[in-house]
Amino acid sequence: MTLLDLTPRPVTTDRLAALPVLIIGAGPIGLAAAAHLVERGIQFTVLEAGDTVASSVRRWGHTRLFSPWRHLIDPASRRLLERAGWTPPTDEGASPTGGELVNDYLAPLGALPEIASRIRFGVRVVAVTREGMDRTRSAGRAATPFLLRLHTADGDVEEITGRAVIDASGTYTTPNPLASTGLDPLGADAVSARVMHALPDVRGVDRARFEGAHTVVVGAGHSAANTLIALAELTAENPATRVTWLIRHPSAVRVSSSPDDELSDRAELGSRVERLVGSGRVALVDSFEISRLSLHEEAVRIIGRRRGEDAFLDADVIVNATGFRPDLSMLREVRLELDEVVEAPKRLAPLIDPNLHSCGTVAPHGFTELRHPEEGFFVVGMKSYGRAPTFLLATGYEQVRSVTAWLDDDLPAATQVELTLPATGVCSTDVGGSGACCA
Template identity: 55%
Template sequence: MNTSATAPNALPIVVIGAGPVGLAAAAHLRERGLTPLVLEAGDTVAAAIRDWGHTRLFSPWRFNIDDAARRLLESGDWQAPNPEILPTGHELVDDYLTPLAAALGEVIRTDSRVIAVSREGIDKTRSADRENTPFLVRIAHSDGTSEDVAARSVIDASGTWHQPNPLGRSGLPAPGEAEAAARGLITKPLPAVTGVDRDRFADRHVLVVGAGHSAANALLDLAAVAEDEPGMRISWAVRSPDVSRAFGGEDRDELAARGALGSRLRHLVESGRVDVHTSFVITGFETTGEQLRVHANGPDGAEELVVDVLVPATGFRPELSMLAELRIDLDPAVDAPRGLGPLIDPEFHSCGSVPPHGERLLAHPEPGFYIVGMKSYGRAPTFLMATGYEQVRSIAAALAGDRTAADTVHLELPETGVCSTDLGGSCDVPAGPIPVTIGGAPASSCCS
């Protein structure tokens, strides 16, 4: 596409990712009279959520629906779900995101994976008239073709789901990790333990690695399977010297489902149904026939576990290579926008302690470019969808020239009941099916 003849302000605002935050961005832009173009890598909207759709969110519907999206949907015949019910990922897609995509219409393009973002005709070293030069967004399609799209601004809401953290020490994959995954001895994150993947775990020795919500989800589901499989063994490995922080705020958590998860996990550990390995730092993997030999440094030196399958639950990190030609400014610790990083560092902040933030805090040296949603939190695990909705509301206001609205940010998040947390993954989801009293539903991302 030749963009040089098109005035930047006449171009669309490209939103990368058609998850909850990406679609909310499109709704806010449309409401402001701006033209969004949503580019989704998958063949449907919210493709990443469909991967973990069998799990249930911690947060009820009242936290999961964006205001501009609601106004757009309610202009038709859409009926809002019960605000106190906790939806599964599939319900989030079917009852909210799919109708929202239909209401937004042709501004959404699927099978459009963004592989690079730059400026038309210039690389990141060129400064002259940069802010007036259109963005160039390069897209790859599943048939092997590619195309370039011009944009006035770019909002990256692509999430982190496809970029899980490695299992090895020092933030690096352990020797043998790729081979073990290729042979199916290491699963993908959030397998359907009690569903379609059940036979993969029944009567096996299963190791869960990680100390977050996803790990708790897997452990509780595995324990449920083990009730009918007496030969099954469950091990849990964490890098910390104890697992107590993984229990979270329990009855002090304002999201009852999230608190109940920690309480059930504590009971599971204290009952001895799970073999816990603390200070367990993986140094390598060996495949021995149909089993996996896990080498680690433990509290007393070298340690080894032989298991049938390993479930990784070590969190996610942002994919940044597609932004290599942009001038972005990231916090050196968590890979979030520099101003946001210190506010979300998981060593100091839980979901409920993150202050409201909007366009000014999310801006980069690249004018008109923003990272939002789960990806805006970089490697920090404490993201809630409601945070992303306020982010894109503020950004849409700024792009429309309404500085007052952009700078007036409001956000009330449910407290976790802990001062800080190392729980991995989004605080919305997933955390596994557990019985709670909210709306009579059982309870449990990423969300982009």
């Protein structure tokens, strides 16, 4: 009888160094991380659930960003592209649509041979752990490879290993629920066909869902504002179309309309919505706490409380523009240190907590603020902000510059973080009011 030697063997650092960095997500931040790793000569693999780069951005490609081109292009990505003969946008002060961002920047970046050859499409990461270890085992943990379990488009399940993990999977596919409790409203499953994701293509492919219908847009941020403007334009073409803006707070605290906002398109977005409300083309219902949805005759009835009393509102279509939250289910076996309020990394959270900050300005931060007890694991991009809504792409680009420098043992570059963001000029806005200026 042969006895097996089951004594755990330590993983050599040589083996760990030979493995690639695993990047989850081929959106703007994941591709930027790839570009920085190319420049540093570090092997990597990008794992993308969609069948193209920036698959989530493509879903809202009809929407215009309020940031201009000069804030949307990662410096390392620009260097790689220009060496390949890419021509940057002519007017870098203009704000592109999501589709233009993809076509003119992200798709060419993802097509560069040094990046394209390292992207795997149609693979969804369902779990992150350490090879041979659950989260309770500590001995030799930092020297043990990460192991990712993948579901492929063919229905197969496989596992791959890496020396580090950069989670840039974003939050667009995990919206916040409609109920004010943070849960799905009671009865939500029965009316799910009537509830649409944020940023639908109101005047394009989704037009038939909205024309001649009463749409209730739920949310107090810029996604809601974009949809309200598109719906109001539709009412001008078809007067039977009606629009109601339902917010769960007393005011639309995240829609800026200040002339001091350095992002003029963002300020104009808020101003346009205010004008639509003032003219009556958009009906505003504030302070509505949603608890239940039900079918009522041919409509969806939204049931809740408003200013201490029972209330309801009927709609043909509901647009859920309540924001997004990180999907943490795949990280159950990773040692995370998350803030208990916003679900962002503990050191980053005080800089972005929406209870304290609503300006969209944030102190420079990098690998130090993004680190978790799990050595070599980082959440970056929109997902790193947890439930906070103030993320800008420029912030994510600086994050991955710092993280990739740390992975390259370049501590001086990793710790020297710099970030210049456009000032918002306004912390909050009451519809019809002047708002409050930032300190």
